[in-house]
Amino acid sequence: MVANPTLLFPEHAKRAGHALHDAPAASQKLLSVENVSLEYRTRERIVRATHDVSFDVYGGDRFVLLGPSGCGKSTLLKAVGGFIEPTSGTISLDAQPVRGPGPDRIVVFQEFDQLPPWKTVLQNVAFPLRAAKKLGRAQANERALHYLDKVGLSAFANAYPHTLSGGMKQRVAIARALAMQPRVLLMDEPFAALDALTRRKMQEELLRLWEEVNFTLLFVTHSIEEALVVGNRILLLSPHPGRVRAELNSHQYSHDSFGRNDFQRSVARIHHLLFEETEAVQ
């Protein structure tokens, strides 16, 4: 793990150092994952998904877990969500250990079937507000409409999910998650099942929402470009079992950075960090 990210991006060392200097009071540590090992069971064996992973997410972070498939990044996210218990190590949110799933960590899944099909778009967003936050019907609907408007779907409030496209379904899931105002928003490759054009649009929208609402995000992806654009900090996980390979900064990149030299260098660097061993063997 590289303690000082400026070592990885020396061309930004000066700027970053500068920014640190005159930055206002920084946010506090929100989510901390300490020495977490995760295992999952198949019929015959117990498989170690991640081994001894530690990282900290600060308030307002867009923290990305990046790694090749099978590095346990989704399992790690589910552990933060409380769906899986770590074999060893601790996960704590606001210094409280995580025990089981809860509405303070809302997950946006990759699958489109995360929206209950028997509820309209509005009901889908309002239902958890009523079930978990105990809001009244009017209040829940009002807040749901507010966030549906933010993702540009207020015209579809009374449509059923099966009538929506994949990108619209993911937008509903994002609106639902934001409406819950969770301490940390967990996204498990939310755009992986979308076509390339829609994916790019959704990334832009997510960043715009982050600027408007300023939530804390933990985002899992296997795309290096997506990690660099979406995240402000990236945790690189090695292939099976997932171990921490590096932690990098990427706050300086946006969609406009595509094709720029420093962006290409970062992509190459991450690629090298992720795959050097396998390439060396070959």
Place this chain on the structure above:
Amino acid sequence: MSSPITSTTLLPPVRDEYERPLEPLGELVLEAPLPLGKRIFAQSWLRKALIALVLIAAWEAAARVVNNDLLLPTFGATVTAFAQGVWSGELLQKTAVSMSVLLRGYLLGAAFAFVLTSLAVSTRVGRDLLSMLTAMFNPLPSIALLPIALLWFGLGTGSLLFVLVHSVLWPLALNTYSGFQSVPATLRMTGRNYGLTGVRHVLLILVPAALPSILAGLRVGWAFAWRTLIAAELVFGASSGNGGLGWYIFQNRNELYTDRVFAGLAAVIVIGLLIEHLVFDTLERVTVRRWGVQH
């Protein structure tokens, strides 16, 4: 692997690029209604009515060929007997008796099925219990339990309810449980993410998500319940002089009123059709079809 380009390799020519501004579509029709005939034939009630007419015509023809009212009364005679039965109130009263027992048994069976399957999704022992009980009792015909039921509950509604619950419980529990199992893992996690646990999770997430299977189970259970009830009434007849449709059929067969026997059977069929189309189809239309989880 790649061969060098030789003079014999043909390359596509470099063609000009072009851009074309989109012109307004003008009079082009983007959507047109289907022709009237196709629209009418697309109505399923119309197609079903046609099938019913064909079946009735076949019956009438067969009855005329046999020409024996004791064996096979004509459609016309059956309709007359049916109308007479309704007019005199006898058929309606028998139907009401049957329906009241049927509904009670059905609801009781459904409640038991819900409890069993809820246990089965939440605990491993519950799952084993359900799979063992259904494997043991599902193949057992309800009528085979009737002698025992008569011993235990006597000659009355209690015995009928017992066999009805038995006939509804197992198919419904099996269907509901398989429905619960096929709920996507993501949807379950979503529910738990909201902080839903226990009965709330079952009622708010699993039941609506498994509704296609549950509705199928309710249909099968309904049919089984009808069969069992009529058969049970045929076997032990009236209780305290207050028989149902099965008793009506049995009595009229004994007195060789074959047309009334057919009228009784027709009543069973008509009620079956009504429930199927008015209740279950409506339920499906306002739920699973509307949600797009079943087509």
